[in-house]
Amino acid sequence: MRLYMLYLGTMQPGNIPVPGYLIQTDEGINILVDTGWPRSFVDAPVNPPGLTVEILPEDTVTARLDAIGLRPADISYLICTHLDEDHSGNHDLFSNAELxxxxxxxxxxRSGHPxxxxxxxxxxxxSLRYRLIEGDYELLPGVILLETSGHVPGHQSLLVRLSETGNVLLAADAVMHHSMADAATRQMYITDMDDVVVE
Structure with a gap:
């Protein structure tokens, strides 16, 4: 199994990278994790309060996939860690995948939360097909989804078991920075909303 990090732009201040990931299994199955800010931001970024989004044409998810010889149609699964703007801006390009x-x-x-x-x-x-899961879930051998609510309800991270490197945890926004790795001391931000209930 191979794991690629896809650099999908930067947020300022702080040079905060926006990552996506591609997992390729030994059987040739391509699994994409998140799709970054909308591709329209290359020409017309819509900056959230307090942030400046920087995306070059080569930072789009399609350009990053193309650089490793893949097209959106080659993706079998799209893992949605969550649907914040910087993670879900190009999901519509992956209609061949199961999300x-x-x-x-x-x-x-879907309830209309703003x-x-x-x-x-x-x-x-x-055109998109979703598989709704509840809790931790092994998608394929060596690719395990972990329910990690806190940043948002139903946030998920991934544990990828690589034969040569070992286990890699893709925490997404459950741990956005190494300073947040300790749950006892992790600073809570206005974007953390694990107390929302859907009825």
């Missing part, structure tokens, strides 16, 4: 998301998070986003409204045309496109 894997925590049921709790999908229902919250936080997930900006990219709704992308992540709620009628």
């Amino acid at each position: 894997i998301i925590q049921k709790q998070h999908y229902e919250l986003a 936080r997930f409204k900006a990219n709704r045309k992308s992540w709620d496109h009628p």
Whole structure:
């Protein structure tokens, strides 16, 4: 199995990278993790309060995939860690893939919660097929989804078991920075909302 980090732009201040990931299994299955800010931000970024988004043409998810010889049609699974703007801006390009998301998070986003409204045309496109899961879930051998609510309800991270490197945890926004690795001392931000209930 191979794991690629896809650099999908930067947020300022702080040079905060926006990552995506590609997992390729030994059987040739391609698994994409998140799709970054909307591709339209290359020419016309819409900056959230307090941030400046920087995306070059080569930072789009399609350009990053092309650099390793892949097209959107080659992706079998799209793992949705969550549907914030910087993670779900290009989901609509992956209609051949099955999108894997925590049921709790999908229902919250579909309920009309304003936080997930900006990219709704992308992540709620009628051509997309979602698999709703609940809790920890082994998608394929060596690719384990972990329910990690806290940043948002139903946030998920991934544990990837690589034969040569060992286990790699893709925490997404459960741990956005190494300073947040200790749950006892982790600073809570306005974007952390694990107390929302969907009825």
